[in-house]
Amino acid sequence: MKRLHPDLVDVATRRTPGAINRQVVLNLLRAGQPTSRADLARRLGMQRAAVGRIVNDLIEKGLVREGAAGETSRGRKPTLLHLDSRGRCGVAVDVRATRTFLMITDLVGKPLSAVRTMATEREPREFVAGLARETRQLLADHPQAGRCHAVGIAFPGMLDRTGSVVVQAPALGWRDVALKAPLVAALGLPVVMENAAKACALAQIWDARGHAAPPGDFVFVTVSDGVGVGIVLGGEVLRGRHNVAGEFGHLPLNVEGPRCACGATGCWEAYVSNLATVARCAGQPLRPGQAPSSELAAMTVGDVIARARGGDVRAATALNSTAHYLGLGLASIVNTFDPARIFIGGEITAAWDLIEAHVRRGLAERALAATAADTPIVVVAAEEQPRLRGAAALVGAQVFVAEDVA
Ligand SMILES: [Zn+2]
Numbered sequence: 001m002k003r004l005h006p007d008l009v010d011v012a013t014r015r016t017p018g019a020i021n022r023q024v025v026l027n028l029l030r031a032g033q034p035t036s037r038a039d040l041a042r043r044l045g046m047q048r049a050a051v052g053r054i055v056n057d058l059i060e061k062g063l064v065r066e067g068a069a070g071e072t073s074r075g076r077k078p079t080l081l082h083l084d085s086r087g088r089c090g091v092a093v094d095v096r097a098t099r100t101f102l103m104i105t106d107l108v109g110k111p112l113s114a115v116r117t118m119a120t121e122r123e124p125r126e127f128v129a130g131l132a133r134e135t136r137q138l139l140a141d142h143p144q145a146g147r148c149h150a151v152g153i154a155f156p157g158m159l160d161r162t163g164s165v166v167v168q169a170p171a172l173g174w175r176d177v178a179l180k181a182p183l184v185a186a187l188g189l190p191v192v193m194e195n196a197a198k199a200c201a202l203a204q205i206w207d208a209r210g211h212a213a214p215p216g217d218f219v220f221v222t223v224s225d226g227v228g229v230g231i232v233l234g235g236e237v238l239r240g241r242h243n244v245a246g247e248f249g250h251l252p253l254n255v256e257g258p259r260c261a262c263g264a265t266g267c268w269e270a271y272v273s274n275l276a277t278v279a280r281c282a283g284q285p286l287r288p289g290q291a292p293s294s295e296l297a298a299m300t301v302g303d304v305i306a307r308a309r310g311g312d313v314r315a316a317t318a319l320n321s322t323a324h325y326l327g328l329g330l331a332s333i334v335n336t337f338d339p340a341r342i343f344i345g346g347e348i349t350a351a352w353d354l355i356e357a358h359v360r361r362g363l364a365e366r367a368l369a370a371t372a373a374d375t376p377i378v379v380v381a382a383e384e385q386p387r388l389r390g391a392a393a394l395v396g397a398q399v400f401v402a403e404d405v406a
Helices: 017-032 037-043 050-059 123-139 180-187 196-210 274-280 294-298 301-308 313-337 345-366 386-400
Strands: 064-069 079-083 086-097 099-105 116-119 147-155 166-169 174-178 193-194 218-223 227-233 341-346 377-380
Touching: 017 037, 017 050, 017 064, 017 079, 037 050, 037 079, 050 064, 050 377, 064 147, 064 274, 086 123, 086 386, 099 123, 099 386, 116 123, 116 147, 123 180, 147 180, 147 196, 147 386, 174 180, 180 193, 193 196, 193 386, 196 218, 196 227, 196 341, 196 386, 218 313, 218 345, 227 313, 274 294, 274 301, 274 313, 301 313, 301 345, 313 341, 313 345, 341 345, 341 386
Parallel strands: 086 147, 147 193, 218 341, 341 377
Antiparallel strands: 064 079, 086 099, 099 116, 166 174, 218 227
């Protein structure tokens, strides 16, 4: 699951050409299914017969199925090919500071159940037991979803290179927690964990395959309890030596600034997280690690947005400040990577019509090149559940992109 390249034509050559071809066909199908053997041959620049052999092999392996005949202007109607995820599913899990969300999806990420939620236990052993219990119940409630292939977890924190150990999760107060092994033991299922923003970025690469144009370099920013950034350069998620690259959320905006959940002061996250927005609206200081006041605990970013829409000046000012700081941080990202676009997800995007101008102003203030200040910002609405989609992509990638597919 190390590579998830939009084209996958130039995947690592350690594998046999046959394995690479099978993977390329799978990924072309994922991008534009249903499609025909003739179309695949044309797009791959290969002989029909050769493509036919690869497709037959994939059908035998249960990864591809034939569907209805397609339309054509002349001659015999071609049989259309689909990725076959029938009878198999995955569980997508989005872990947040206070609540965890679960959903069953098929192997290409289509929801097969409603979202189930549970409280996020702060003690790792209890978290594992709770998640195993909820996952089992969710699967038991949906037997028609089929055999569960794996559980994909979008996690709010940094993971080691193997995706097994939580290096640091400020939102949960965890450091060096070996999470995957006990989860696998408790679930009896394969588990794929990924930093939430990196998972969102992976899902976005996946989605972009459906478009004619390649996605180019892009960044996915998720603003929730914390701020996560997934960076995609040359079709791959930037990981760095220890898999902790992209922690822009903890870039200092002002070292004299408010205390951040990571322990430092003045991080970007401490200015734009949901709690920062709510605290600003309530006129209270941020106190990470301490129980919030009853007023803060009862208020969400959705409430702040609703108040702002209702004409509450304090709420509108709080939102605008968050938006401005958001733009300043995005400027650092633009100055560093100059991406083709920035995707942004999180509760605050529900107020995009109110705050976009403020975000843009912050970005323009600090973007070093005027042209870079125009970087397109694409909102991924909360209804699209980007983090669950990211978690689902982790499972799908195991099947359709993993090196052991072929
Ligand atoms: Zn921080």
